[in-house]
């Protein structure tokens with residue numbers, strides 16, 4: 001076992017989780033209570049056309065080195081492309097980009113860059129699409145991938161990132177939201 005693998009066994013000797021006492025729909029709804037941002041993960045297909053999908057599984061992993069993660073369904077049409085490309089970009093959507101989220105999350109227009117029609121973008125390093133109008137973007141080296149359940153976890157090493165002063169799009173309980181600062185401020 002190398003350092004990238006971990007055993008399912010717990011150090012105290014327990015080797016298996018007990019079977020879930022809930023169904024998939026209940027689990028999905030419970031997970032949906034966790035509010036997230038919304039991203040479009042982009043890369044280039046082998047023929048050079050831009051591809052991308054909506055993902056809210058994005059999260060930070062490490063500051064030094066700079067690492068992020070996101071997970072991709074095994075059923076995604078783009079799976080093999082993302083597995084094999086050396087780089088991808090994570091574009092963090094702004095609050096006025098709901099239509100972009102819907103288009104890239106719909107399962108349609110996957111081929112021949114169709115999702116990018118009438119979408120403004122520029123090529124970043126390695127030609128990977130950076131969408132115009134986002135809050136932030138991360139250009140990532142495709143550092144490692146982990147098969148877990150029905151998804152593949154992608155860990156990206158961030159080579160460049162940018163921030164734009166825009167309000168973020170938020171997703172919670174299957175609905176899109178806009179943020180509003182809480183009146184009670186964090187004292188830390």
Ligand SMILES: Cc1cc2nc3c(=O)[nH]c(=O)nc-3n(C[C@H](O)[C@H](O)[C@H](O)COP(=O)(O)O)c2cc1C
Nearest residue numbers: 053054055056057071072073076077078105107110
């Ligand atoms: C708000 C939102 C978040 C999503 N997050 C993810 C995600 O993190 N991982 C994933 O595999 N699919 C996610 N999806 C679904 C994919 O965007 C969708 O299945 C897409 O069609 C997959 O693209 P592909 O099959 O063309 O590769 C999300 C969809 C929406 C609308």
